[in-house]
Amino acid sequence: MVKNRTKCILTDEDTAMEAAIKKEFPGITHKICRWHVVNRLSSELNKLYERYKKRDFKQKFNSVLNHPLTPWEFEAAWNNLIAEFKLEENTALQSLYDQRKRYIPVYFKGDYCGRMASTQRSESTNFIMKKCFVGKKTALHRFAKQVLNFLHTRRMKEGAETYHGTSKTLTKTKWEFEIQMGRIYSRNVFKDFETKLFECTAYKIEDDTDAGRNYYLICHTHKTTKICWGQHKFKVRADKEKDDFGCECREWEHTGLFCVHLLRTFIHIQIDKIPVKYIFKRYTKSARRDVAFSREDKILTGDDGNTKNYRTKLLLKKSTKVVQAGSMSKAAFERAIEGMDSVFNEIKDIPHDIGPKKNTT
Numbered sequence: 001m002v003k004n005r006t007k008c009i010l011t012d013e014d015t016a017m018e019a020a021i022k023k024e025f026p027g028i029t030h031k032i033c034r035w036h037v038v039n040r041l042s043s044e045l046n047k048l049y050e051r052y053k054k055r056d057f058k059q060k061f062n063s064v065l066n067h068p069l070t071p072w073e074f075e076a077a078w079n080n081l082i083a084e085f086k087l088e089e090n091t092a093l094q095s096l097y098d099q100r101k102r103y104i105p106v107y108f109k110g111d112y113c114g115r116m117a118s119t120q121r122s123e124s125t126n127f128i129m130k131k132c133f134v135g136k137k138t139a140l141h142r143f144a145k146q147v148l149n150f151l152h153t154r155r156m157k158e159g160a161e162t163y164h165g166t167s168k169t170l171t172k173t174k175w176e177f178e179i180q181m182g183r184i185y186s187r188n189v190f191k192d193f194e195t196k197l198f199e200c201t202a203y204k205i206e207d208d209t210d211a212g213r214n215y216y217l218i219c220h221t222h223k224t225t226k227i228c229w230g231q232h233k234f235k236v237r238a239d240k241e242k243d244d245f246g247c248e249c250r251e252w253e254h255t256g257l258f259c260v261h262l263l264r265t266f267i268h269i270q271i272d273k274i275p276v277k278y279i280f281k282r283y284t285k286s287a288r289r290d291v292a293f294s295r296e297d298k299i300l301t302g303d304d305g306n307t308k309n310y311r312t313k314l315l316l317k318k319s320t321k322v323v324q325a326g327s328m329s330k331a332a333f334e335r336a337i338e339g340m341d342s343v344f345n346e347i348k349d350i351p352h353d354i355g356p357k358k359n360t361t
Helices: 015-024 034-040 042-051 057-066 071-085 091-098 124-133 140-165 176-184 187-202 251-255 260-268 308-326 330-347
Strands: 008-011 029-032 203-207 215-220 233-239 244-247
Touching: 008 015, 015 029, 029 034, 034 042, 042 057, 042 091, 057 071, 124 140, 140 187, 176 187, 187 203, 187 260, 203 260, 215 260, 233 260, 244 251, 244 260, 251 260, 308 330
Parallel strands: 008 029
Antiparallel strands: 203 215, 215 233, 233 244
16 A cells, blocks of 8 residues: 555545544645636626637637646646736635645646546546436436446447457557557547657757756747747756656646657657656556456466367367268268267366456466
């Protein structure tokens, strides 16, 4: 338990829960859900959205919350937004700013959160259940049955994803590390990986002479003036010999996924394989300890190493020959029936040696 101790908890703004977390989990990072923080001030924000609709205030506001990669970028973006719309005296925005270090991801980039800044993702199960399976008038016995139906559909979707994961993934380039990730990552995660790999081609890289060897500066080829608060250069550490990599934006530390800056550096230093320590199991095809199919779909194997499917196919092949020959005459038919009954009586009590395939990795 100590080895897998929880490092970060994401909740709403419930004060009782906050007090309980401080008491029961001392030293843990407690962050609050961004959706709840913003939703609490929705009435005031809606007025601003409507007032500055023609000036795209809502779009710019959401951009400030979502796009900055560092605390410096957020501070610059926030100040730029407030100055542009002259909202220095707005109490709702001031309240959001005062709480920024508790819900804006850039302030806890060093804490792994698995791409979650809101509890909505963890509540998606409730949403699907209420929308597709049950309602407020659902009887208890019907509710229990629908829960089982819901779990069945989840298993079916996971099973389909597991099936697709067995096929060979086609990559857009021949970089060794992309081929490696194509074999390891799940389909959705690999799509995100390839998108970033494509986007990283818009960045140029240069040695960071001030920081020393194995340090690089990554900057966008086409700097935009629309985002005046953007940090145009990011420092990357890449020691190929020691398998030590890191970026100033700390995207990997926060999500477990690679940023465009690191991917651009991987190409520059011509890395072949990404070290295993940088690949989170939760994003891989083998994230589950067992296959996602039902028990009937598991690979069953005997003590001799042969699978149940192999034995079944071989027996069916040979029994088909007996059926074909036995159907050609009365004597052959009677002999075949007698022989099959005799064989069945001989083998029916033999102990089974078939079971789920053991993982030897």
